[in-house]
Amino acid sequence: DAGVIQSPRHEVTEMGQEVTLRCKPISGHNSLFWYRQTMMRGLELLIYFNNNVPIDDSGMPEDRFSAKMPNASFSTLKIQPSEPRDSAVYFCASRSGTDNEKLFFGSGTQLSVL
Amino acid sequence: AQSVTQLDSQVPVFEEAPVELRCNYSSSVSVYLFWYVQYPNQGLQLLLKYLSGSTLVESINGFEAEFNKSQTSFHLRKPSVHISDTAEYFCAVSDPGTYKYIFGTGTRLKVLA
Numbered sequence: 621d622a623g624v625i626q627s628p629r630h631e632v633t634e635m636g637q638e639v640t641l642r643c644k645p646i647s648g649h650n651s652l653f654w655y656r657q658t659m660m661r662g663l664e665l666l667i668y669f670n671n672n673v674p675i676d677d678s679g680m681p682e683d684r685f686s687a688k689m690p691n692a693s694f695s696t697l698k699i700q701p702s703e704p705r706d707s708a709v710y711f712c713a714s715r716s717g718t719d720n721e722k723l724f725f726g727s728g729t730q731l732s733v734l
Numbered sequence: 735a736q737s738v739t740q741l742d743s744q745v746p747v748f749e750e751a752p753v754e755l756r757c758n759y760s761s762s763v764s765v766y767l768f769w770y771v772q773y774p775n776q777g778l779q780l781l782l783k784y785l786s787g788s789t790l791v792e793s794i795n796g797f798e799a800e801f802n803k804s805q806t807s808f809h810l811r812k813p814s815v816h817i818s819d820t821a822e823y824f825c826a827v828s829d830p831g832t833y834k835y836i837f838g839t840g841t842r843l844k845v846l847a
Contacts, residue, residue: 662839711777725777
């Protein structure tokens with residue numbers, strides 16, 4: 621299995637632009653998580669899905685952030701409009717329904733908003 | 735609500751010396767506990783986990799962690815570190831009911847030659 625796949629690996633954009641981050645979880649996994657990593661705040665849980673349904677989005681910073689999971693093999697995290705303080709590494713992780721204790725992480729998307 | 739505290743943001747240590755990375759948590763319910771490792775430019779990987787049973791858990795590369803319920807701690811230790819252990823280590827808790835993971839802020843371990 622190729623693991624959790626995130627794209628793009630790097631994104632540089634200007635303030636005010638829309639940014640879309642993509643994630644393909646491991647086939648057969650039924651839970652998906654979006655995390656944001658910064659030096660100041662560490663790894664923050666933004667939102668997680670179970671069977672494509674958002675379960676907890678209390679970590680989403682504000683309305684500029686939205687996440688969708690239209691099917692079991694794809695999820696997006698969108699920021700519109702983007703701001704410099706959104707600059708961070710965004711990780712996607714997935715989990716199997718039969719091995720609930722282990723998260724598998726993608727390699728992350730390094731976002732820089734200028 | 736659950737939380738995880740990693741008091742040490744950076745830990746430098748010489749090669750072959752022992753190391754302890756500290757982790758404390760707070761939770762009103764029973765939790766699962768984890769250590770994840772992140773190498774540069776990579777995602778996190780599971781290092782070891784405590785779910786139940788023996789309070790001492792070990793990884794395949796010589797790390798161990800002990801669950802201490804009275805002190806609400808899950809410190810990570812290794813008796814002799816290698817250069818290749820240089821990485822960032824994250825402690826995490828998970829609610830067995832929701833499986834929602836909360837991570838600490840991480841400890842950067844730097845092994846010096």
